[in-house]
Every structure is written in C-alpha cells, then in structure tokens.
Amino acid sequence: MPQSKVIVIDYGSQVTQLIARRVREVGVYSEIHSCATPADEVAAMNPSAIILSGGPASVGESGAPALDPGLLALNIPVLGICYGMQLLAESLGGELAKSSTREYGPAELRFDAPCVLWDGIAGPARVWMSHGDRVLAPPPGFVVTGSTSTLDIAAMADEQRRIYAVQFHPEVHHSTDGQSMLRNFLFGAAELAPNWSMASFAERIVREMKERIGDRHVVCALSGGVDSTVVAVLLHRAIDKNLHCIFVDNGLLRLKEADEVTGYLREHFDLNLTVVQAQERFLSRLEKVEDPERKRKAIGHAFIEIFEEEAKKLPHVDFLAQGTLYPDVIESTSHKGPSAVIKSHHNVGGLPEKMRLKLVEPLRELFKDEVRQVAAELGLPDFIVWRHPFPGPGLAIRVLGEVTKARLDILRGADCIVQQELRESGWYRRVWQGFAVLLPLRTVGVMGDGRTYEHVVALRMVDSVDAMTADWSRVPPEVIARISTRIINEVSGVNRVVYDVSSKPPSTIEWE
Numbered sequence: 001m002p003q004s005k006v007i008v009i010d011y012g013s014q015v016t017q018l019i020a021r022r023v024r025e026v027g028v029y030s031e032i033h034s035c036a037t038p039a040d041e042v043a044a045m046n047p048s049a050i051i052l053s054g055g056p057a058s059v060g061e062s063g064a065p066a067l068d069p070g071l072l073a074l075n076i077p078v079l080g081i082c083y084g085m086q087l088l089a090e091s092l093g094g095e096l097a098k099s100s101t102r103e104y105g106p107a108e109l110r111f112d113a114p115c116v117l118w119d120g121i122a123g124p125a126r127v128w129m130s131h132g133d134r135v136l137a138p139p140p141g142f143v144v145t146g147s148t149s150t151l152d153i154a155a156m157a158d159e160q161r162r163i164y165a166v167q168f169h170p171e172v173h174h175s176t177d178g179q180s181m182l183r184n185f186l187f188g189a190a191e192l193a194p195n196w197s198m199a200s201f202a203e204r205i206v207r208e209m210k211e212r213i214g215d216r217h218v219v220c221a222l223s224g225g226v227d228s229t230v231v232a233v234l235l236h237r238a239i240d241k242n243l244h245c246i247f248v249d250n251g252l253l254r255l256k257e258a259d260e261v262t263g264y265l266r267e268h269f270d271l272n273l274t275v276v277q278a279q280e281r282f283l284s285r286l287e288k289v290e291d292p293e294r295k296r297k298a299i300g301h302a303f304i305e306i307f308e309e310e311a312k313k314l315p316h317v318d319f320l321a322q323g324t325l326y327p328d329v330i331e332s333t334s335h336k337g338p339s340a341v342i343k344s345h346h347n348v349g350g351l352p353e354k355m356r357l358k359l360v361e362p363l364r365e366l367f368k369d370e371v372r373q374v375a376a377e378l379g380l381p382d383f384i385v386w387r388h389p390f391p392g393p394g395l396a397i398r399v400l401g402e403v404t405k406a407r408l409d410i411l412r413g414a415d416c417i418v419q420q421e422l423r424e425s426g427w428y429r430r431v432w433q434g435f436a437v438l439l440p441l442r443t444v445g446v447m448g449d450g451r452t453y454e455h456v457v458a459l460r461m462v463d464s465v466d467a468m469t470a471d472w473s474r475v476p477p478e479v480i481a482r483i484s485t486r487i488i489n490e491v492s493g494v495n496r497v498v499y500d501v502s503s504k505p506p507s508t509i510e511w512e
C-alpha cells in the first residue's frame with residue numbers, strides 16, 4: 001500500500017504546525033504547504049487527504065487568502081479547521097457572518113448529528129475556540145453536526161463528498177477529544193493506513209536523496225549538533241562517498257566538543273570528514289568586536305571563507321546539506337503561509353548563493369523532538385540524540401563584550417561544570433538548553449582573607465519546545481547551588497554566579 005500523505009494547507013494560524021504534528025503522531029505522514037501553493041502542485045504531491053488550517057484573516061476581505069477550487073476537485077477527503085471551515089462554507093455556497101469580536105477559549109461542543117468525526121466520543125466534548133467570523137448557513141449538501149452555546153454551527157459535514165469542517169481547533173491539547181477527532185478523520189473518513197514512522201521517514205529520505213542527487217556531490221557543514229549529524233548520517237546512507245562533511249573547529253566550541261562528535265563519526269561511519277582547525281582565524285576576526293551582530297557577521301564571513309577554501313579541494317559540488325528544522329522556516333503569523341525565508345542565523349548565511357549550491361534540507365518538516373526520534377532510530381548514541389541546541393557563533397555570543405582566548409577559557413570551564421552537573425542530576429534532558437554566560441563586569445568578593453574583584457557568570461536554563469518561546473527552568477536550588485559552588489571554587493577568575501529568571505519573550509534565550 002502506498003504511504004498515506006496528508007497535506008496541510010497553511011492559512012497562517014499560529015498552530016498550523018501542530019496539525020501536521022498530530023497527524024504524524026498517529027502514524028500518518030504529513031507536510032505543511034503554503035496556501036499560495038497552486039492546486040496542481042498539491043495534486044502532484046499525491047495527497048491522500050487535505051486539511052485546511054486556521055488563519056488570522058477574514059474570508060473575503062482584501063488580501064485574505066482564498067481556497068483554490070482545484071483542491072476540492074481532487075475528490076479526496078478534506079477537513080477545514082476554523083478559517084478553513086469558513087473558506088469551505090464560502091466556496092461551496094454557504095453563508096458567513098462577519099464579526100469584529102473574537103471568541104477565544106474553551107467551549108462545550110454538542111453533537112447535533114451523527115458524524116464519523118464523533119465516533120467513539122461521548123458528547124458534549126470540550127473544545128478550544130479562537131475565531132471571529134462564523135458560518136451562518138451551511139452550503140447545500142452539508143449537515144450541521146455540532147454546536148455550542150454561542151455558536152449554532154460549530155461543525156458541519158458533507159459525508160457523501162467526505163468534506164468536514166470544524167470551527168474549533170482539534171489540534172490543540174485543550175480540545176480534549178481533538179486527537180480522537182483527527183484520528184476519526186484520518187482512519188474513518190479518509191480510510192488511511194497508519195503506515196508512517198520515524199524509521200519509514202529515514203528510509204523515505206534516503207530514497208528521495210538518492211533519486212534527487214544521483215551521482216552528484218554534496219557538501220555538509222557538520223556542527224556537532226543532532227540536526228546536522230542526522231543529516232550527515234542520512235546522506236551518507238543515500239550517497240556514501242559523494243558526501244563531504246566539513247567540521248570547522250572555530251575555537252568557540254565547548255570543551256572537548258569537537259573531539260566528541262567527530263571522534264564518534266570517524267569511529268562508526270566511513271565518512272569523508274574534514275576537520276578544519278581555524279581557532280586563530282576566528283579569534284583574530286573577533287578582536288575588539290563587541291557588538292553581537294558584528295560578532296555574528298565576522299564569524300559568518302570567516303566560516304564562508306573556510307568553506308569556500310575547502311570546497312575548492314573537493315570534486316565539483318552541486319548541493320549544500322543543512323539541518324534546517326520546521327521552526328527555522330516557519331513564519332507562523334504570516335497568512336501568506338510559512339515563508340521559505342530562513343532566519344539568517346540558522347542558515348550557513350550567504351553560502352548557497354555565493355557558491356551556486358542547491359540546498360538539501362531533509363529535516364525541514366520536523367520538530368526537534370522528531371529529529372531526536374530519527375536520530376535514535378538511526379542508532380546514534382544518547383550524547384548526540386539529546387545534545388542541547390548550540391548556536392552557530394558558539395561561545396562568542398556567550399562571552400559578552402570582547403571575545404578573547406582567556407575569556408573563552410573561563411567560560412568553557414564554567415560551562416563544562418554546568419553540563420556535568422545537569423547530566424549528573426538528571427536535569428540535562430529536562431531542560432531545553434542550559435549554559436553559562438560570562439558577563440562583561442567584575443564584582444567584589446572575599447576569598448580566604450583576601451578581597452577579590454573578579455568575573456560574574458550567569459546561568460541560563462530554559463524550557464522550550466522549539467526555541468520560539470521559552471521559560472526559565474525551575475531547576476532545584478540544590479543543583480544550582482552545586483553548580484555555583486563548583487564554578488567559584490574551580491574556575492579561577494570567577495567569584496559570583498547568578499541565575500537568569502527571564503522568559504522569552506520578552507527576553508531571548510541567548511544573551512547576545
């Protein structure tokens with residue numbers, strides 16, 4: 001049986017990403033595509049079902065995204081959520097009521113008519129609403145299947161044509177039976193087979209990469225993080241020796257980081273792997289640079305130079321592989337759909353254009369935790385699978401102010417203790433990122449009988465799911481105390497440790 005594939009058409013909802021994720025969670029492959037994608041392109045993807053997402057616009061207002069009628073002409077099951085429901089109502093001859101106020105929050109959904117979506121669910125169901133406009137009259141052929149105390153038409157369906165619509169958001173956790181409704185859509189209405197898993201994802205990517213790349217060559221910038229390591233391992237399976245990995249030791253890495261990952265890869269994979277020692281070059285470019293953006297630029301330029309130099313030594317290369325993930329590509333508030341614009345700091349900035357390389361980004365549909373599942377599926381060890389994200393500019397943006405070898409060494413010492421203690425206490429996996437920051441100030445202290453005047457280290461530990469929002473982690477005081485004591489005792493030059501208790505937004509995860 002061919003693999004089922006659900007295409008989610010993104011009309012700009014903040015939670016579109018969750019729809020694809022929920023679908024994948026029950027074993028059906030799903031991809032998100034912008035609502036600007038023409039229906040014939042969607043048809044070429046061979047979808048088994050389509051889900052229309054919510055969105056912030058008001059159907060019919062100027063600039064609001066419309067429903068491409070070609071999508072309905074595919075004659076496959078369709079589920080419209082929120083804005084998606086309103087689009088269906090309008091395009092199929094129903095009536096909409098505009099509203100200037102939004103209904104937001106929980107509601108009780110009554111089941112007014114039998115519908116495959118409600119199978120096995122005892123009504124009323126608790127659902128989550130977030131909408132302004134609403135459907136006033138369903139299109140011909142549709143039955144009203146659900147309502148709430150404030151909404152006469154909260155769900156409707158034309159079961160003959162297998163078109164379903166709900167005003168609420170089944171994809172969010174607050175909709176208690178939402179996942180069952182999505183299951184009912186996928187397995188009941190659309191009769192799909194749950195034939196997707198991380199293992200099948202890896203197999204599919206390897207197959208697709210083989211087909212796309214053929215006998216051409218790919219260069220991959222290996223950072224040591226889980227994302228680029230997974231990309232390298234997948235590509236190695238697909239094209240073997242035509243993959244060329246470059247790892248740049250820029251002197252801005254954590255203690256022993258370069259050795260750990262490259263050592264593992266060398267030992268377990270017969271990879272073309274070049275490790276470039278470039279500590280001096282990066283340090284000299286960072287001399288007297290204090291501004292964070294100038295640091296990023298200086299590091300980015302040095303990286304591109306090295307990459308170009310190394311690429312010249314390789315056979316002709318057509319592709320650049322990157323570990324871009326879904327949160328890197330999403331622009332969730334745009335109702336033009338997630339744009340293909342990658343946050344500049346997540347890209348190997350400027351390289352693809354400069355070297356005329358095509359991008360290979362096999363993980364661009366996935367979330368971090370899904371990448372970790374793929375990594376585990378590929379048999380990678382825990383120290384790679386669970387590695388915290390680490391920024392491209394490395395410790396340079398954690399040494400606030402000017403970056404020098406001496407200051408980097410202080411930070412590396414402190415950071416190493418943070419990593420050790422997080423692992424030791426079992427908190428490493430519970431926090432999204434945990435690290436030390438060296439502040440550009442000194443404070444007074446006493447050690448023994450003497451007065452000290454030394455550096456301050458800040459500890460930053462956050463909980464997050466995708467780094468777009470984050471909160472400071474409630475790591476137990478005992479763990480923080482041990483980290484603090486050890487840093488002050490063991491890292492010379494530090495006499496004070498502070499804990500960062502800010503969330504993102506309004507702060508960011510990194511300090512620079």
Ligand code: XMP
Pocket residue numbers: 296345346389390391392393433467468504507508509510511
């Ligand atoms: P912020 O500080 O923006 O960080 O809240 C969000 C996530 O992105 C990482 N980060 C970077 N990653 N280059 C990168 O590759 C960068 O310049 C950069 N700045 C921040 C950060 O570690 C966090 O995971």
